[in-house]
Amino acid sequence: MITDKQVKIETVELDGDQLPAFCPxxxxxxxxxxxxxxxxxxxTGKAACPYCGTVYKLxxxxxxxxx
Numbered sequence: 001m002i003t004d005k006q007v008k009i010e011t012v013e014l015d016g017d018q019l020p021a022f023c024p025x026x027x028x029x030x031x032x033x034x035x036x037x038x039x040x041x042x043x044t045g046k047a048a049c050p051y052c053g054t055v056y057k058l059x060x061x062x063x064x065x066x067x
Contacts, residue, residue, distance in 0.1 A: 011055045014041065016063040021056040023049035 014021055021039040024032065032052065039047035039056050042064045046057035058064070 009053050009055055011057060013057055013059045014062065015059055016065055019064060021047065023052065023054055023056065025054075028054075 034051040041047045
């Protein structure tokens with residue numbers, strides 16, 4: 001059985017100018033790639049990738065700009 005303590009969930013903090021958020025991000029190793037998905041962090045301030053579980057969240061004070 002795998003517990004939360006055994007699984008490390010990566011968290012990526014974003015500034016407003018780094019939106020839209022997407023995963024996999026450029027810093028991820030190639031072996032870990034999956035189909036690209038865009039994540040909406042504008043409503044709640046965070047979102048998790050449905051493929052790998054990486055959490056993307058806005059940095060404190062980050063401003064979301066609408067286009």
